Amino acid sequence: MNRTSSLPGAEMLRRATLEWARSDGVTWVYILKVMTAAYLAMWLAMRLELPSPSTACVTVFIVMQPQSGHVFAKSFYRLLGSLIGLTVMVTLVALFAQERVLFLLSAALWIGLCTAGAARYRDYRGYACVLAGYTATLIGIPATTLPETAFMEAIWRLLEISVAVGCSTLVSAVILPKTTTAALHNALYLRFGAFAAFLLDGLRRKLERRAFVAGSVRFSSEAVGLEALRAASSFEDPHTRLRSGRLARLNSEFMTLTTRFHALHQLRERLHRQGREDLLAAIQPCVEPLEQLLEPLRNRPLTIEDAARLAERLERLSVETRAAIRTARACLGTVDEETLLDFDSCAELLYRLIDDLHNYSLTHASLAAHRHQREQWGQDFTPKANLLAATVAGIRAGLMILLFGAFWILTAWPSGGMFALNAVAVTSLVSSSPNPPRIALQMAGGAAIASVFGIVVGLFVLPQIDGFTMLVLVTAPVIAFGAFLCTRPRWAGYGPGVLIFFAFASLPANRTLFDPSGLINNYIALVLSMLVSAALIAVILPPNAPWLWRRLERDLRRRVVYAVSAPAQNLVTGFESGTRDLVVQAYGLAARSPEAQESLLRWMFLVLEVGHAVIELRREQDALPALPPYAAEVPWRRAIRAMGRALIRLFVQPSAENRQRALDAVQQAIDSAREAAEPYALHFEQAPVRRVLSYLHFIRASLLNPHSPLPPLPAPEPRHAA
């Protein structure tokens, strides 16, 4: 072989190494980090003579995540939750130490409450609730037999958890950190590129319905995911914390943007279906400049400098579009009222879309500065969870602890305590995942694998060795294997199962005991309780069953009630974020049934359309000048309020009759607003009633849409809105 042919080999080797470092390398670094943190925590716990170093290890396995921001957030809430749980449990032990039944009852109540809380708050606060319940059981159950040790147990546990939390945060922050901030920026930049492509395809009508639906679902779930990233990364990075308000604002503005685009798209699709190509052609000259502006941004990450440039251009474009719309209307000539309304709705939506894009790019560009006035942002992302689902989760957890506790008392099984405890831990840990029975089953599989390793290591290997180094060498393969499983999404449940249960049962306590029967008993209890919990989760009102997504669908419809009647303060962000959060949840839960997902999405589209128009109506009315024709008691404003009530009735109880009534109310509002409308000589932006009219028209069109999920109208449709 000569030199020239060996050179590409070296180059290829280099490239392959880089490729490996990007994909598998990341996994190996993560495994290394998990092991470092776990052994550091274990060594410290042993050095400080804490009674059970295995608790510290388990905590490390629970909080360790590939991205450091998530580790910080989880650690913080883990400490908080444990503190609350311990306080409650020590109180309960002090109250009911002599009465085992009463104690179990009150413990079941507390754990049920915590699990319900975990299902209610769908972020890290939920995690704190899980931990409050879980830690309480961990202390409470052994305390039923030995109440006098409960207080010291609680203190030791808290120390062990603090040691573990400290080690995991230290390791994930310092050793080759993979920051959440980087992930957040990456997601932000890429998202806009994808949205620009989506927008362009939509404007050019190249978007099929399926692609449109997929895009909407994708952007919704990205909005929800971005909020989680933001919450985690403000724990991690001081610079992100300074920008936290702007990031929240950016996400909210993005949601507004997608809703607006969605409304425009639906309107244009409807015009297309009705064969109104002349009208679409009339508006086309106003759309083209926007298309040209966005074309270079298609599928390209939007950097901060790009955003600043984009904002400048959009500002100019906004002025130009206003002029273009005026010209287009003049070209339209004299047409009937309906056509004019359609044109006005379309033009208004287009103009506002450009305005939203401008706002978004301004906020994006403002991320460059440390301090910026756009940081002042009083609106919060509001996750929505179903109260009933949360209650059911709580009742399920409470029942389980009662059942398992009763079994333990009746059989006097030495490992019964662990059996009960583990079941609770599992139910609460899996209650927030989209498919709890599956994850619980996977964790049971993990526990089974752990028991094989654990018994071999515990019976044959641990008695042979001496010293911490040997302990590390002996247990490292199992832990590395478990950590590897954690990084594979398909086996995500197995990884924690292996790690947690191996550490829990097999790692030596600080006064090492050789107790083969106890070890085997414990593993039997662990695997059995995992299986029983998985079965119970699947049987007692499973969260991914139809009842839940139907409840969520109902909650989704009630978002319109929110849009009509919620206080104006957090209205837009509250509506947009809550609606998306509900859809993302329900969509994940209904994964098995495509029809349910389809119906859900149709409701989402309708709710977003109507809700968005209602919110715009409310804003227009709030911004009205204090003149007699705009007073609160003029007929058209009264008619709009009546329409709001009719819409509430319709969305709380969708029936053909209510649909007809809502349509009549909208028609009534349109008629009375038309009487009050400003003359056409006035510009659109100086004519609030005409803008109101365009949104009313939009609502009517949404309600009349034959593809909407509303029950079909009783009589054949009147021709008026076509």
Next chain:
Amino acid sequence: MPREIALHGVYLPTVTLLFLIALGVTWGLDRVLAWIGLYRFTWHPALFRICLFVCLYGGMALFVYS
């Protein structure tokens, strides 16, 4: 400084208390430094913050054991 402090009849090592105090001081300093924009000039902000904490805590502990 005394090596142990009585807190409502419970003896605590002074360093435990100092640990908490150092955590609080670091948190406050961290906020100020981030506001000034110092972290733009650090190579590894997380490491910098940890070192800051270690220095503060170590310095405080030296008053107890020296």
